[in-house]
Amino acid sequence: MKNLSIRFKITLWFTIILVFTVFCTYVIVFSVNRQLILKTVRDELIRTVEDNVDEVEYYKSIGNIDLHEVDYYMLFRDGYLEIDDDFLGCVNEVYTSLYNENAVLLYGENPISRQTADTGFLDAKIQRLMVHNTLYYVFDRRLTSEGLEGLWLRGIVSENQGMREMSSITRLLLLFLPSYVTVSVIGGYFFAKRTLRPIQEILESVRKIGISGDLKKRIDLGKGKDELHQLAAGFNEMFQRLDDAFEAERRFTSDVSHELRTPVSVIKTQCEIVLEEPRSVEEYERALHTIQGQSRKMSRLISDMLDFTRLQMRAESYVCEAVDLSEIVREICFDMSLIRDKDITLDYEAEDDVRIWGNRKLLSRLLVNLINNAYRYGREGGYISVGLKQEKEYVRLSVSDNGIGIANEEQSKIFHRFYQVDHSRSGNGMGLGLAMVSEIVQFHGGEIRVESEPGKGSTFMVFLKK
Numbered sequence: 001m002k003n004l005s006i007r008f009k010i011t012l013w014f015t016i017i018l019v020f021t022v023f024c025t026y027v028i029v030f031s032v033n034r035q036l037i038l039k040t041v042r043d044e045l046i047r048t049v050e051d052n053v054d055e056v057e058y059y060k061s062i063g064n065i066d067l068h069e070v071d072y073y074m075l076f077r078d079g080y081l082e083i084d085d086d087f088l089g090c091v092n093e094v095y096t097s098l099y100n101e102n103a104v105l106l107y108g109e110n111p112i113s114r115q116t117a118d119t120g121f122l123d124a125k126i127q128r129l130m131v132h133n134t135l136y137y138v139f140d141r142r143l144t145s146e147g148l149e150g151l152w153l154r155g156i157v158s159e160n161q162g163m164r165e166m167s168s169i170t171r172l173l174l175l176f177l178p179s180y181v182t183v184s185v186i187g188g189y190f191f192a193k194r195t196l197r198p199i200q201e202i203l204e205s206v207r208k209i210g211i212s213g214d215l216k217k218r219i220d221l222g223k224g225k226d227e228l229h230q231l232a233a234g235f236n237e238m239f240q241r242l243d244d245a246f247e248a249e250r251r252f253t254s255d256v257s258h259e260l261r262t263p264v265s266v267i268k269t270q271c272e273i274v275l276e277e278p279r280s281v282e283e284y285e286r287a288l289h290t291i292q293g294q295s296r297k298m299s300r301l302i303s304d305m306l307d308f309t310r311l312q313m314r315a316e317s318y319v320c321e322a323v324d325l326s327e328i329v330r331e332i333c334f335d336m337s338l339i340r341d342k343d344i345t346l347d348y349e350a351e352d353d354v355r356i357w358g359n360r361k362l363l364s365r366l367l368v369n370l371i372n373n374a375y376r377y378g379r380e381g382g383y384i385s386v387g388l389k390q391e392k393e394y395v396r397l398s399v400s401d402n403g404i405g406i407a408n409e410e411q412s413k414i415f416h417r418f419y420q421v422d423h424s425r426s427g428n429g430m431g432l433g434l435a436m437v438s439e440i441v442q443f444h445g446g447e448i449r450v451e452s453e454p455g456k457g458s459t460f461m462v463f464l465k466k
């Protein structure tokens, strides 16, 4: 069963249901009809016999008989027995016959006279008789008019009479229902095939993408909103995300190797130079200092990259808790105000008891990076001011400086990994500080904005959910 196609399974299921329904319909229709038809047959028998009761008369003298309306007459007792020509001897296969008190047939036809010879008369009651596997209904009426006492009318009809009508209905049903089932099954099969064709297309597209590894390819089912189109759209979204992830991965690898290439080549060159020929102690020392500086840079880069990647790929490893942001801001600002690089002063104003749900280590890193940048790109004797405020639904953390500022067109790019506006002014920076800040803000479901004017300074504003 598992190996069968969905199309086949659907068709099989509906065929079974359909055949079952048709069979039930057939049984119900047949039995209801049978009851109805047999009742009609019995009613017809009673009516015919009752009608015939008035058509049998007794006359004392032949002169009283209207010979124009007579079908049959005979000497009977002291007079004449007369049967009107309206007497229905056989109509709709209902046979009526006249019997005397000794059950001797006087008039009419009885198709099973031998078998009914022993069947006693029962007034106004239907009796059933099985003859040669056929059910017969027998209905008797005692004649009570003057002179006719002791005579009986006996009506007989066989069940076959009803069954013949029945079989014409059955024949119709037998002919119609199988054709109905066949048409429905064939129609259903092709309908299922047509409806499920997109699944085949999705399957082929996914296979092709899998074989070629080209995540830029998409499943194209044309326009539509049904479940299969939604499934295809879901797949396409997934391919897009995978493509983005692979792209990010590619960029990451190329960025890292690019950033590492410079310090590695500096170290290599320094080694080559000092090993070329004997050097003075000072020259060795200079070379070793350079190598030390470059290896520190590499180690910082690797550690920054690892932190950054961890936040991007395994954000769940950072646990969140209720964090007192006021305390963090005060502690970090106090420590960093001691740096006094370029004679820059650092002021801070933090509202009390500002608490958010977050990761203490990451939030500290965010503030440190912003303040570091403010020092790095600040002016001689300038200032940095840090503020922490509670708004209605969020918390606002800002870091302002009156440093070199950032040109408008650069402001959207500075959060990209390894982006540096002016390489020569970044000093020890490697273009990862703001990318990390942006990731931390995203991790906390917040937002970051920058307002800056070249030559005047910059303000970085972080909005975090309370």
Ligand code: ADP
Residues within 6 Å of the ligand: 373, 374, 376, 377, 378, 401, 403, 404, 405, 406, 414, 415, 419, 420, 421, 422, 426, 428, 429, 430, 431, 432, 433, 434, 435, 458
């Ligand atoms: P970097 O290591 O170069 O500082 P960042 O990611 O921290 O890398 O910053 C990216 C770029 O944004 C920097 O190269 C710098 O040009 C600019 N920048 C960041 N902060 C400031 C600031 N406070 N004032 C002026 N420019 C800034």
